[in-house]
Amino acid sequence: MGRNSLVVVHGQAHERLRSFVSNSINRPDALQLIAACVQPRLVSASTRGLNLLTLQNIGKLFASLEPGPILDSLDKLYDGMLKGIRAYPLNFPGTASHHAIQCRKKLEAIFRVELEKKKKEEEQSNRVGTTNDLMDGxxxxIDEEGNQLSDQEVLDNIISLIIGEENLAMWKKKKGDFITIEDVSELKYTNKVVEETIRSANVSGFIFRLVTKEVEYKGYRIPKNWKVIIWLRYLHTNTENFEDPLCFNPERWNVPARPGTYLVFGGGPRICAGNMLARMQLAILLHHLSVGYKWELLNPDAKMIYLPNPAPADGAEIAFSKI
Structure with a gap:
């Protein structure tokens, strides 16, 4: 991920980076920009290639990248990097871990070129403070003490971040009309579907934590400096936490989950900084697909693959037709 990635650093360094990243992603004006950015491609897209559409939106949001060879390279490099993240850390040619490290180096080189372009354009145009994407942000x-992120901190966090009852008023909008961040908050049922989706199939199956002081839990002594795993899928499929947990039921979100039972983005000070962004993009996608298309799962009995993440072997092929 990089030595300066929000995922890696701890303590005060984590607090500092988290403040920068959260502010750049979760400010109302940033979310409004993101909502406006992702929808033109979504609404005008054909019914093919949602994976490609997602990649194009990510490229645009994170570094103002347009479709072309660079985005094609990013797709392959991120795929290689993801496959190595959970592989055994053997760093020699031929291993998934080694391949992931090489992919990560190439990703940094690509984003460094884009960063240098932005710095040069800013110097030449004398425009300071123009924010078009996450890298700009x-x-x-600048934090309260007047400090900024270094170039390496920007690059490390760009790379790691790329790796979350419709109101009648919404249905009165014409098919294809863009919705705002304010509209998203009014998509009551859609937001329940989003929560149920990420509960049922969240990307992270578990998270690690380091024990900072010895504790006793349910009769077990956990020594300081031990590492513990929080198995998120156990939490989200435990009948003590969710009734009939393997059933996809958005109505369960009529009542909030009990504290400590729903951790799709982690929790505490290390909760995923992009959780609002992930939820918003899912809601926008579901809204437009629901009001603009019919869809049908082509292979409901497709086999599953489990690395790097559980997914249908065919990528969940769906046939779309415009309404």
Whole structure:
């Protein structure tokens, strides 16, 4: 992920980076920009290639990248990197871990070129503070003490971040009309579907934590400096936490989950900084697909693969037709 990635650092360094990243992603104006950015491609897209559409939106949001050879390279490099993240850490040619490290180096080189372009354009145009994407936001963010992120911190966090009852008023909008971040909050049922989706199939199956002081839990002594795993899928499929947990039931979100039972983005000070962004993009996608298309799962009995993450072997092929 990089030595300066929000995922890796701890303590005060984590607090500092988290403040920068959260502010650049979760500010109302940033979310509004993201909502406006992702929808033109979504609404005008054909019914093919949602994976490609997602990649194009990520490229645009994170570094103002347009479709072309660079985005094609990013797709392959991220795929290689993801496959190595959970592989055994053997760093020699031929291993998934080694391949992931090489992919990560190439990703950094690509984003460094884009970062240098932005710095040069800013110097030449004398325009300071123009924010068109997440990289701009991270480059320009200043904390209360007047400090900014270094170039390496920007790059490390760009790379790691790329790796979350419709109201009648919504249905009155014409098919294809763009919705705002304010509209998203009014998509009551859609937001329940989003929560049920990420509960049922969240990307992270578990998270690690380091024990900072010895504790006793349910009769077990856990020594300081031990590492513990929080098995998120156990939490989210435990009948003590969710009734009939293997049933996809958005109505369960009429009542919030009990504290400590729903951790799709982690929890505490290390909760995923992009959780609002993930929820918003899912809601926008579901809204437009629901009001604009019919869809049908082509292979309901497709086999599953489990690395790097559980997924249907065919990528969940779906046939779309415009309404």
């Amino acid at each position: 991270l480059m320009q963010m």
